[in-house]
Amino acid sequence: MDALARHGRRREGERPRRGEHLGHLGRARGHGAKRIQRLLTSPYFGRVDFHASGDTEARAHYLGVHNFSDPQTQEIVVHDWRAPVSSLYYDFESGEAFFQAPQGIAHGEITGKRQYKIQDGRLEYMFESALNIGDDVLQRELSQSADDKMKNIVATIQREQNAVIRNETAQVLILQGVAGSGKTSIALHRVAFLLYRFKDTLSSDNIMILSPNKVFGDYIANVLPELGEEQIAEIDFTTIAGRFLANITDYETFSEQVVNLLDRVDDAAAERMRYKATPEFVTLLDAWISARTDEEFTPAEIVQKNNRLSAGWVAATFGQSPTLPIFTRLDLLADTAVHLLKQQASDRGRTWTAADTTAVRRQVRAMFPHKDALAVYKAFYSHPARRGLFKPLGRKKVEYADAFPLIYTMIRTSRQESYGRIRHLLIDEMQDYTPIQYAVVRELFSCRMTILGDANQSVNPFSSSSPSTIRSIFPEADCLELRKSYRSTTEITDFAQHISRNDKIVPVERHGRPPQVIACTDQKGQQAQILALIEQHRNSEHKSLGIICKTTAQATTLYQALAEAGVELTLLDYDSAEFAGGIVITSAHLSKGLEFDTVIVPQVDDTNYANEMDRCMLYIACTRAMHELHLTHDGPVSRFLTFAGQPRGDLGVGHGEAGEIRDHATVARVG
């Protein structure tokens, strides 16, 4: 601590970080100062005593968010949580242990382990623990209130999570994790780890996250800076679609597709989505695009200004670039033809105009029957087996299900700029993307990837992807699974299990109030009930409250009613870019990845939550709750919640309890 304090006053003496020599010294010093500041408020969170084989005694190693060496002796006082020696803390209990030291594997014995909570320079608590990091400290961390930003979990990373964070070998890592298993946290810690481990060759500029929306991006924005790393760039599929399709065609967005499906499921549209959401579709489309060149390119003589290039010359020139996409090959052919014909014209003293160039290009393009990628894509559906599977939305707008097949066709038919500087791509909410989207990603990002999500949290059951589906696009991928759920109390996890069962889930043992399903007499009564729940939340120790409706339209209507009743709250809709603390109202789709101390799910009647898509939404909404969950309805309760009224013991998981009458509301408690 002394060394830290001394050093805090002499920050210019700190060793520069990666990239700091490149003319960013001022900014770098700022980072260094921030690191020191962070260390001064919380210098370390763990200690592991390791008796290395061959040493006479055990040595204590302290672990913190950053490395710190005594500037005078150069001795490491605090090890960065990502340092090789720190894996002892995460991976072993007491007794025999080893870690990968720079000189090779260091074997020995762990003789003691401690966990600390130091905040604002004050020791709040300390545990002497021979066991895995868990139990007491984890319980304390999980029982805290949600912040308006995701926070780092370095002090309590669990062994199975550490294995994902420190995986250095996978080219593509697919991580399936149940709701609340820490997937997103871990992905961000993995980025921090990789930046540390490969600091000479990897920088935050080389890493990108493909995230579901801007609100989510804002919510996770603090984790990397907290870990002393710079923010990484974000992208989403809507941005990618915009980049490719802006001048080609209008297109339905993913959120529009979800909104339309929630409004009404059109069976024919669902069938089209299903068809285009399989790996076989990618194979078929791929083979079909490849075959176009062989089957449909017809070399022909080019004539301009009385000069000629024979069909044989055309075939030979075209044959020189067999690996390039068709439209790029045609452009190259046209360029060469223009060059030669222009030369011949000039040799004969004739002028060559722009109109001549255009005429040559037109002749070359006429050798291939499709004028562009859109035409190629549309022609795919002229096959009798595929008739009716392409249905534009109006004259110049394609369905979302066609947006990425079309982009894929564009990539495969003409050369496109890729994201070459990206060396590692994180993809969150993997279940919401189809194989053709992964095929597009594979073409655009030829880099390592960490792909994470939960098959149970799809927002479109007609086009969701499982890890094995994704693996069909990345056969080299390693698949890992996280089954332990950390976010919610056991009662909430049990409750959500009734809505969408996942036998693999293992809730962390942490108890709280059982979820309530509250029946109200009418809509007005329901609103009064929600106001009462908001009041109850205000008087509780909890900070954040999420009111999660099925759709953004429902959220907007309820937002207006609650705002008129004097409640201060923030509406998150598809245009929102920031995540706010306090009381938030939003839709299930937009709540993905977020979490709240308390969640209220309104309108859980059987008309509102009736089909598979609704079930997905209900599951997502309920699993956002950390400590308390309330659901309200008027009219018959949703078929997915009828278990909540059953007597104790009927439920298979959890412990049901008969409903109890409260004023004008019936409350069923479960858990």
Ligand SMILES: Nc1ncnc2c1ncn2[C@@H]1O[C@H](COP(=O)(O)OP(=O)(O)OP(=O)(O)O)[C@@H](O)[C@H]1O
């Ligand atoms: N090892 C851990 N120590 C402390 N908290 C943890 C740990 N692992 C996960 N958590 C907490 O659990 C919550 C869920 O984490 P996160 O949002 O990363 O999970 P997820 O799997 O991405 O969830 P979902 O898919 O449901 O959105 C967060 O509050 C996170 O801080």
